[in-house]
Amino acid sequence: xxxxxxxxxxxKEVLKQIPENSVDLIITSPPYADQRKATYGGISPENYVEWxxxxxxxxxxxxxxxxxxxxxxxxxVVQGERSTYVxxxxxxxxxxxxLWTEEFIWHKKNCYPGKWNNRFRDxxxxxxxxxxxxxxxxxxxxxxVPMGDWAQNRLRNLSETDKRxxxxxxxxxxxxxxxxxxxxxxxxxxxxxHLATECNNKxxxxxxxECLPEWFIRLFTQEGNTVLDPFMGSGTTCIVAQKMGxxxxxxxxxxxxxxxxxxGFKQQPSVLPFTWDNERKTxxxxxxxxxx
Amino acid sequence: xxxxxxxxxxxKEVLKQIPENSVDLIITSPPYADQRKATYGGISPENYVEWxxxxxxxxxxxxxxxxxxxxxxxxxVVQGERSTYVxxxxxxxxxxxxLWTEEFIWHKKNCYPGKWNNRFRDxxxxxxxxxxxxxxxxxxxxxxVPMGDWAQNRLRNLSETDKRxxxxxxxxxxxxxxxxxxxxxxxxxxxxxHLATECNNKxxxxxxxECLPEWFIRLFTQEGNTVLDPFMGSGTTCIVAQKMGxxxxxxxxxxxxxxxxxxGFKQQPSVLPFTWDNERKTxxxxxxxxxx
DNA sequence: GTTCCGCATGAATCGATAG
DNA sequence: ACTATCGATTCATGCGGAA
Numbered sequence: 148x149x150x151x152x153x154x155x156x157x158x159k160e161v162l163k164q165i166p167e168n169s170v171d172l173i174i175t176s177p178p179y180a181d182q183r184k185a186t187y188g189g190i191s192p193e194n195y196v197e198w199x200x201x202x203x204x205x206x207x208x209x210x211x212x213x214x215x216x217x218x219x220x221x222x223x224v225v226q227g228e229r230s231t232y233v234x235x236x237x238x239x240x241x242x243x244x245x246l247w248t249e250e251f252i253w254h255k256k257n258c259y260p261g262k263w264n265n266r267f268r269d270x271x272x273x274x275x276x277x278x279x280x281x282x283x284x285x286x287x288x289x290x291x292v293p294m295g296d297w298a299q300n301r302l303r304n305l306s307e308t309d310k311r312x313x314x315x316x317x318x319x320x321x322x323x324x325x326x327x328x329x330x331x332x333x334x335x336x337x338x339x340x341h342l343a344t345e346c347n348n349k350x351x352x353x354x355x356x357e358c359l360p361e362w363f364i365r366l367f368t369q370e371g372n373t374v375l376d377p378f379m380g381s382g383t384t385c386i387v388a389q390k391m392g393x394x395x396x397x398x399x400x401x402x403x404x405x406x407x408x409x410x411g412f413k414q415q416p417s418v419l420p421f422t423w424d425n426e427r428k429t430x431x432x433x434x435x436x437x438x439x
Numbered sequence: 440x441x442x443x444x445x446x447x448x449x450x451k452e453v454l455k456q457i458p459e460n461s462v463d464l465i466i467t468s469p470p471y472a473d474q475r476k477a478t479y480g481g482i483s484p485e486n487y488v489e490w491x492x493x494x495x496x497x498x499x500x501x502x503x504x505x506x507x508x509x510x511x512x513x514x515x516v517v518q519g520e521r522s523t524y525v526x527x528x529x530x531x532x533x534x535x536x537x538l539w540t541e542e543f544i545w546h547k548k549n550c551y552p553g554k555w556n557n558r559f560r561d562x563x564x565x566x567x568x569x570x571x572x573x574x575x576x577x578x579x580x581x582x583x584v585p586m587g588d589w590a591q592n593r594l595r596n597l598s599e600t601d602k603r604x605x606x607x608x609x610x611x612x613x614x615x616x617x618x619x620x621x622x623x624x625x626x627x628x629x630x631x632x633h634l635a636t637e638c639n640n641k642x643x644x645x646x647x648x649e650c651l652p653e654w655f656i657r658l659f660t661q662e663g664n665t666v667l668d669p670f671m672g673s674g675t676t677c678i679v680a681q682k683m684g685x686x687x688x689x690x691x692x693x694x695x696x697x698x699x700x701x702x703g704f705k706q707q708p709s710v711l712p713f714t715w716d717n718e719r720k721t722x723x724x725x726x727x728x729x730x731x
Numbered sequence: 732g733t734t735c736c737g738c739a740t741g742a743a744t745c746g747a748t749a750g
Numbered sequence: 751a752c753t754a755t756c757g758a759t760t761c762a763t764g765c766g767g768a769a
Binding site: 176178179181182183219220221223224227255257258259260261262263264265266268269272344345346354 | 739740741742743744745746
């Protein structure tokens with residue numbers, strides 16, 4: 148069984164207890180500026196970089212030279228403009244020694260609704276990839292799947308509504324035509340991920356859907372490797388990492404979240420807040436063949 | 440007939456001849472920074488911001504207070520890292536007086552093929568929206584798209600809570616009144632655009648597809664307004680703007696591109712390098728009601 | 732077991748109003 | 751003048767109960 152450590156406390160301090168060069172993948176979604184005020188108090192956009200840099204410094208220390216840091220973030224609108232703190236953060240983290248290797252796009256299919264005179268709905272978030280070294284571990288095969296199989300499975304039980312939904316134009320673009328997928332032999336992923344946010348009626352909704360950390364864990368780690376989430380929240384990343392046979396470290400500052408995750412892990416897997424479906428096929432064509 | 444002006448020359452100089460506050464929409468795809476000496480002479484990533492700022496200063500001058508500037512750009516990978524010149528450009532343009540209103544994502548469905556050991560294919564580009572003023576013209580109805588098919592089932596039978604305003608219980612102040620949607624056939628798009636890259640086998644490879652400038656021209660201008668592309672290239676934006684009944688200004692520094700566009704406009708519309716297909720509207724959900 | 736359908740939910744944003 | 755709170759607007763999804 149792979150080790151699980153969850154800590155209650157401020158990650159800036161807790162991280163100092165973690166040995167250097169010991170983590171293979173950091174994947175986290177910190178509180179965004181001025182958002183989730185009710186739970187996390189809210190860091191203002193002006194202070195965000197200053198607040199985050201000491202944490203990213205510790206993250207740089209604990210990450211293995213071959214490891215990867217995935218940072219999920221999106222700037223909010225302030226007085227009609229997008230804030231620039233994320234841009235400044237990237238620039239400052241490079242000065243710390245991080246390499247800004249890539250920027251993935253998480254396209255949120257069911258984004259927050261609303262209507263404004265000078266703005267459309269925001270349907271994407273940044274997934275910033277940072278590394279310590281140009282030579283990092285990446286297991287591309289783990290997220291590649293023969294497109295034929297996937298398309299066949301997809302099409303076998305495709306209802307009429309599914310077909311029509313797939314041709315939906317909402318999102319301001321071309322409707323995708325499922326039949327186009329059939330012609331492809333293999334699906335190579337790109338740096339754009341199409342995932343819906345999970346909006347179930349549980350009390351604590353996850354920051355991102357399970358398949359998001361799952362995809363990056365498969366891409367950047369192997370079984371037995373160590374995954375760290377310094378802003379654990381409701382624990383999605385940690386739970387997925389455990390189920391995927393990775394050693395897991397989670398840090399959370401709020402007792403209620405910490406206890407919720409702790410209680411979840413204490414119980415039997417069958418009553419964990421998440422149920423794992425071995426046959427699950429995600430929206431980006433990933434087939435999970437073996438879990439646990 | 441709407442005026443068409445195309446200039447041969449360096450846009451930094453040519454722009455000085457254009458009156459201030461005279462342009463409704465600037466949409467352009469400047470040469471990306473590149474190490475190689477390509478067709479445009481290759482601006483290195485280190486010099487990119489310095490090179491672009493005098494141009495953006497002129498663009499700020501010629502744009503109407505209610506106008507919009509759409510900048511299509513994507514940073515290159517240099518020594519395993521994404522360059523930061525686009526981030527720096529945004530920060531510096533704000534110091535010039537631009538408002539960074541929004542960042543649209545252009546998701547390129549059929550992006551350039553390839554495989555690398557530590558990188559997936561790049562399937563998106565930035566479409567940065569800048570404005571002079573918080574109050575700019577935006578004609579959202581012109582780009583509305585068919586609503587998702589969920590609505591047909593959803594609206595068949597209205598429950599009691601659907602008939603009145605139903606406020607969310609989480610205290611977000613978010614509520615809904617489903618009965619407002621009964622007449623609704625279309626929805627507003629998001630800030631993620633799904634467009635296939637057009638692979639025309641011309642010499643110019645960097646051109647974006649017609650529907651990209653078309654979408655922004657519909658969104659930010661009306662007939663008779665003025666559209667400017669200071670890096671005209673093969674002329675996609677200018678041709679689309681003319682077909683849509685907008686006054687058009689194009690600037691190009693390379694004689695061969697300039698002459699190609701010039702010759703295209705001299706000939707009959709039927710032999711223009713682009714053919715306008717009324718059926719295309721179905722591809723991305725836009726209704727083209729009147730062309731020319 | 733399937734499929735169908737009702738329904739709550741969501742890292743939002745703006746402008747007006749109140750302190 | 752300046753900030754803080756409030757009301758209004760909006761669409762796709764997954765869950766769970768019903769057919």
